[in-house]
Amino acid sequence: MFNVRITTEAIDVSSLLRDFSDQDDGVGAVVTFSGQARGGSVTALELEHYPGMTEERIGAMMRSAASRWPVRAIEVVHRVGLILPRETIVWVAASSAHRAAAFSACEFVMDYLKVGAPLWKRERDTEGNWHWVQARASDNDRRDRWSAGVREETS
Amino acid sequence: MFNVRITTEAIDVSSLLRDFSDQDDGVGAVVTFSGQARGGSVTALELEHYPGMTEERIGAMMRSAASRWPVRAIEVVHRVGLILPRETIVWVAASSAHRAAAFSACEFVMDYLKVGAPLWKRERDTEGNWHWVQARASDNDRRDRWSAGVREETS
Amino acid sequence: MKIRFFANLRELLGTEELDFADNNFPSTVAELRVLLRDAGDEEFAAAMADPNVLCAVNQRVADETLHIEAGDEVAFFPPMTGG
Amino acid sequence: MKIRFFANLRELLGTEELDFADNNFPSTVAELRVLLRDAGDEEFAAAMADPNVLCAVNQRVADETLHIEAGDEVAFFPPMTGG
Numbered sequence: 001m002f003n004v005r006i007t008t009e010a011i012d013v014s015s016l017l018r019d020f021s022d023q024d025d026g027v028g029a030v031v032t033f034s035g036q037a038r039g040g041s042v043t044a045l046e047l048e049h050y051p052g053m054t055e056e057r058i059g060a061m062m063r064s065a066a067s068r069w070p071v072r073a074i075e076v077v078h079r080v081g082l083i084l085p086r087e088t089i090v091w092v093a094a095s096s097a098h099r100a101a102a103f104s105a106c107e108f109v110m111d112y113l114k115v116g117a118p119l120w121k122r123e124r125d126t127e128g129n130w131h132w133v134q135a136r137a138s139d140n141d142r143r144d145r146w147s148a149g150v151r152e153e154t155s
Numbered sequence: 156m157f158n159v160r161i162t163t164e165a166i167d168v169s170s171l172l173r174d175f176s177d178q179d180d181g182v183g184a185v186v187t188f189s190g191q192a193r194g195g196s197v198t199a200l201e202l203e204h205y206p207g208m209t210e211e212r213i214g215a216m217m218r219s220a221a222s223r224w225p226v227r228a229i230e231v232v233h234r235v236g237l238i239l240p241r242e243t244i245v246w247v248a249a250s251s252a253h254r255a256a257a258f259s260a261c262e263f264v265m266d267y268l269k270v271g272a273p274l275w276k277r278e279r280d281t282e283g284n285w286h287w288v289q290a291r292a293s294d295n296d297r298r299d300r301w302s303a304g305v306r307e308e309t310s
Numbered sequence: 311m312k313i314r315f316f317a318n319l320r321e322l323l324g325t326e327e328l329d330f331a332d333n334n335f336p337s338t339v340a341e342l343r344v345l346l347r348d349a350g351d352e353e354f355a356a357a358m359a360d361p362n363v364l365c366a367v368n369q370r371v372a373d374e375t376l377h378i379e380a381g382d383e384v385a386f387f388p389p390m391t392g393g
Numbered sequence: 394m395k396i397r398f399f400a401n402l403r404e405l406l407g408t409e410e411l412d413f414a415d416n417n418f419p420s421t422v423a424e425l426r427v428l429l430r431d432a433g434d435e436e437f438a439a440a441m442a443d444p445n446v447l448c449a450v451n452q453r454v455a456d457e458t459l460h461i462e463a464g465d466e467v468a469f470f471p472p473m474t475g476g
Contacts, residue, residue, distance in 0.1 A: 119475025135472035274392025290389035
């Protein structure tokens with residue numbers, strides 16, 4: 001029902017979606033998010049995390065989502081270690097009998113994960129130098145809108 | 156970039172996600188929706204559509220989404236004909252450099268599709284009788300909230 | 311000129327298409343609805359009068375006052391329930 | 394008692410863990426930050442004073458006034474940038 005996994009292995013979104021969709025007897029709606037490493041001036045990413053706390057924090061986010069919307073299952077898989085362009089960094093899936101609930105739960109978990117799960121990213125530039133990624137205020141804004149209550153009123 | 160397909164074949168969300176994720180050089184964010192036929196008192200669904208108009212209408216929804224958010228690609232696959240419980244009825248995928256755009260575009264297209272694409276659903280009950288599914292006011296409400304402008308202001 | 315029917319309208323009428331001689335063709339969607347009432351049974355006639363039943367002209371949902379012209383593709387159907 | 398450091402703090406300090414004798418342990422997060430300034434170079438000291446740098450006690454982000462007790466798991470890290 002609530003599943004979180006941190007892995008150094010490559011994430012295969014295709015098989016994750018197959019397993020997530022199959023686990024339930026026709027749940028109705030499944031929404032997924034996958035975040036990929038972009039290419040261009042970044043030649044690699046490295047993700048570091050706080051073992052234990054990461055799983056605990058993401059677990060709390062999933063339970064919080066489930067208390068707000070009638071979700072059936074939520075799954076998060078986050079990769080750590082070295083990640084190359086095009087590879088998947090994170091996968092979030094949510095299922096529900098109601099599509100609006102599945103959309104909200106998936107986006108909610110992703111918005112909280114970005115700013116509240118102890119993971120840190122650094123990027124390698126074309127010259128081979130590593131730079132820690134700075135947190136963005138816009139990510140805090142996206143999380144905060146879930147507590148503003150505006151979205152629920154309009155949903 | 157914008158792809159819509161109506162099919163009588165079973166929809167394999169797993170391979171659709173693999174192809175959709177692979178088409179782009181590390182786009183950043185991919186959001187997908189899949190709607191499955193529920194089981195229980197409904198033993199089968201049958202979907203009827205207006206060929207040509209269905210593709211045209213969904214195409215217009217995808218273009219409308221792309222004009223509102225910076226999306227890279229949108230794909231819709233909708234099954235018609237006989238559909239059994241657990242099978243996938245519809246698939247919507249949206250990709251963007253920004254996760255908020257991918258979430259919004261995917262949900263927008265799905266909300267409009269529900270009430271604005273010429274498809275009709277009937278259900279077979281446990282006694283083998285077919286019943287046309289009635290449109291729900293809540294589906295109109297979900298579409299209308301995209302024109303209320305509230306969501307954009309909070310995003 | 312052909313008129314198409316979908317879903318329960320198709321079932322009520324027992325056919326997915328009606329032929330209309332072009333010279334008898336009404337000028338607006340509203341007039342066409344009136345003409346079509348005699349094409350089926352009472353339930354079909356009621357559906358034609360139901361404002362929830364939609365008319366598409368050239369694959370776009372049309373206003374009741376839209377003028378229909380020879381060569382237009384016309385269809386009637388109930389509220390959509392895809393997805 | 395051990396204190397863990399992540400990301401750029403770990404790099405600045407050159408280690409992922411510091412040992413503190415329990416009897417020297419400060420009573421609040423704020424006091425611990427002051428004590429830790431001497432553990433690294435100037436840049437590390439500045440990070441310890443930076444309110445954006447977070448402290449987790451027992452795997453929860455902690456308020457500056459939180460009392461730290463023997464056996465607590467304490468960690469410092471910059472704003473999170475996962476996903």
